[in-house]
Amino acid sequence: MTTRPPARVGDPVAAVDTPALLVDLDALERNLQKMAAFASKAGVRLRPHAKTHKCPPIALRQIALGAVGVCCQKVSEAEAMAAGGIGDILVSNEIVGEAKVARLAALARQVRVTVLADHPDMVAAYGAAARRFGAELAVLVELRSGAVRAGVDPGPAALDLARRIVAEPALHFAGLQAYQGGAQHIRDFAERREASERWIAAVAATKTLLAENGLSCELVTGAGTGTHAFEGRSGVFNEIQPGSYAVMDADYGLNRDSEGGFVADFENSLFILTTVMSRNFADFAVVDAGVKAGNIDQAMPTVWERPGLTYVSAADEHGAIKVATGGNAPHLGEKLRLVPGHCDPTINLHDWIVGVRHGTVEAVWPVAARGAVL
C-alpha cells in the first residue's frame, strides 16, 4: 500500500509530480541548527517531537546536532523511529490497552523508552508489562495544563502518582511531563509569555513539593515551538520538546513576537507542491491539493511568495485559489508552493518527503511513521 514516490533523486524540482511534500533542505538545516543552538545556550536538553515529521532521517540529523533523542505520541510511531535508528524515545502520551503496553515494554528492551502516566491503573499496567518483558521502563507524571487534557493536576495529585511509580519496582520514576499545548498558538506575545510563566510557576511548585517529599525529578520536560524560549530559559525545565520548528506552518506563522511582528525565529521549510488544474475564470484557480493533501483543522494553507493569491477553500482533492484583482494569475499547469496550514497532520497524509536544494531533488524520504496511529 505504499504509494509511488512523486520524484526521483536528481530530478529538477519542476519535474516533481503533484501534490507532493517538499522540504527545502537548506531552510530545514538552518531551523535545526537554530533550535540546537538555543538549547545549548539555555543549558537544556533538546528532545524534538517526531510526531511532526515522522521521518527518521530528520530525527537522525536532529540528534547529530545534539538532540538527546525524540518524542513520539504512539507506540507504533516509536517502533518506526526505533527501526530508523533512534535509541532514546519518550512516548509523550499515556498508553492504555494490554496489547499496546506489551509492545511498549518489548520496545524498551531494544531502545531507551520513557512513557507518561496520569492514573494508578497505568502504573500497574506498565509495571506488570515491564516485569513480564524484563524491561526497564521510565515513567513521567503528566501534569494537566488545560481544561480538557490528559494529566493530573499540578500539586498533591502529582505527588501521589509519583509515589505509586516509585513503589512499583519494575518502573523508574523519571520526573514530570509538562507540555502546555494551549499556550503554543496564543497570538499575542505578552499573553503567550504570561500563560507560560503561570504554567512554569505551577510546574516549579510541583517539583518543589516532590523534592520536599524526597522525590527528585531528574527530568522536567515539555514546551513546544511557540513557548520553547520561556520554558527553555526558566531554570525549571531541563528538557524541551518542540517539533514544528523544523518545518513551520501557516498557523505558527500567525504568532506575534515581542515587537508585534510575526514570529520569524524559524523558516518555512515545508511546502505542498501543487499544480493548477483548472483556470477558466479570471478571479480563481483550482489546484490539485485539497484536504487529502493538506490538513486545514487549524489554518488554511497560504501561497508561497505569490502575493495576490489566496487559498480560500479546500474540497477533498481540490483547493480554490482566489486571484486578487490585478493579481498575477497562475496559468493552467503551473506549479505553486503552498505553506501547509498545520504541519503535523499534513505530513501524516503523505508517504514521501521530497528534499530539494538549489532547484534539484536531493532526497526522497519515506515518512516511515505515517499512519502510525496505534
Added chain:
Amino acid sequence: MTTRPPARVGDPVAAVDTPALLVDLDALERNLQKMAAFASKAGVRLRPHAKTHKCPPIALRQIALGAVGVCCQKVSEAEAMAAGGIGDILVSNEIVGEAKVARLAALARQVRVTVLADHPDMVAAYGAAARRFGAELAVLVELRSGAVRAGVDPGPAALDLARRIVAEPALHFAGLQAYQGGAQHIRDFAERREASERWIAAVAATKTLLAENGLSCELVTGAGTGTHAFEGRSGVFNEIQPGSYAVMDADYGLNRDSEGGFVADFENSLFILTTVMSRNFADFAVVDAGVKAGNIDQAMPTVWERPGLTYVSAADEHGAIKVATGGNAPHLGEKLRLVPGHCDPTINLHDWIVGVRHGTVEAVWPVAARGAVL
C-alpha cells in the same frame, strides 16, 4: 511503510487495537443493496465513487450488485483500483501534467478509462498521450456547478469544448460530467431539491444544445449521496456517482428529509474505534483518536449510541469527550465507537479497514488507494 493491522480475522471486536476504522459488514451490505436497488428502479447506471472507500473489496461488491464500474479522483487511485480488479474507471477530474497524463493513457490500455476536460489544452494533451500509447480514452466535458469549481459553464462553452474533443481522432467524446458538489450538504430538503432541479435544468439545456448541434451524449453522469434521488429520477442523467452512501458520516447525518427529520436512507456503517486514555475528571474524557485518526474539516465525530457523550475537540492524537451532567461516563480503557465527521478523508488516514459482523472480525482490508494523491 505499511503499518501493522489493528486486528486479525477471527478476533473479537473487543480485541481490536485503537484507533482503528471499523466497518459493520451487515450495515455496509444493506447500504450497497439499497443504492443498487434505487439505481435499478430509476433506470440509471450506478458508478460509485471509490474516493470514499479506496478499497477494492468494497468496489468489487458494488459491481457484483450491479454497478458499472467506479469513479476515482486521481490517476494513482485509478491505478490502485485497476490493480484491485476494477475494469471500468471514470477519473472524475481534470488531469494536468505530462507524467500523469501518460500514466492515464497507459492505464487505458489495461482497463476502460474515461476522464474529464474543461480546457482545450487538456484535450490536446489527452489526445497526444492516447496516440502515443495507442490507447482508447473517453472524455467527458465537465460542467461547472458552483462559483469556485473546475468545469466550463453549461451552454455554449460546453458545446465548444465538446467539438474540440470530437475533432481529436484519438479521443472519444462520451458526454457530460455534471456533479454539483455544493448541493450535497444543503441541510433543508426543499432547498436541496431546488438546487438540484435548477442544476438538472441547466444540464438538460446543455444536453439539448449539443444534440441540436449533432453531438449526442451517451453519458450524463453526476450526483452524490445527498442528491442522487433527484438526478437519478430526472430523466436527464443516465448515471449516478454517489460514494458516501456506503458508509455515511456525521456530516451527512445532518441533512434533513422531506418530513424535516434527519435523512435515514443509509446507515452509519463506518466507525472509528477509540480507547479512553485519560479519565481523571468528572465532566470529560480523553480518547486516543484525534485529527490523525479522523478528519474534522466538515463536522466533528459523534459518539455512537452513547447519549450524554459529545466529542467536542480534537488535537493531533487526542479527542476530548464531554460528559453531560448525570451522563453515563466511560471508564479508563473503555472502547467507544465514533461516527467520523467526514468519511472520505478519514478513511484516507488509515491503512486498514476492519470488517466486523456479530462482534467478530471477519475481514481486514487494506485501504489500497490510501494516500494516492498523484
